[in-house]
Amino acid sequence: MPNDSAMLVLKAMSGLELTIVERTRLSAEDLTLLANRGYLELTKAERQRLIPNQLAILAVSGTIVLDRQERDRIPVAQIIELVVRGHAQMSKEELKRLTPEQLTMIYSVMG
Known part of the structure; x- marks a missing residue:
C-alpha cells in the first residue's frame, strides 16, 4: 500500500487540488517533482524548503x-x-x- 506522501503525489498528479495541510506533508523532493511537471505552483514558503x-x-x-x-x-x-x-x-x-x-x-x- 502506498504511503501518505505517495498518495498525495498521486492526488496532485490526478488533477485534484491539495489542501494547505496536505502540501506541508510533501517532501522537498515531491514538491520539486510536482512543480517541475506543472502539477503545483510553489508558494514562497514551499520554495524556501527546497x-x-x-x-x-x-x-x-x-x-x-x-x-x-x-x-x-x-x-x-x-x-x-x-x-x-x-x-x-x-x-x-x-x-x-x-x-x-x-x-x-x-x-x-x-x-
Missing part, C-alpha cells in the same frame, strides 16, 4: 525565476553557470560581489 540544487533544477526547467534570496542560497559557481546558460539573472549588486575571475568567466561566455 535545497539549492532543487531550486536550480526548477530554474533550468523554467518552472521558477530565482529571486535574490534564492540566488544567495545557491553556490556562486552554480549561479554563474545558470546565468551563463540563460536560466538566471544577476543584479548589479550581485555582480559587484564577484571576483575578477568570476566576472571574466561570465563575460567570456556572454561576449
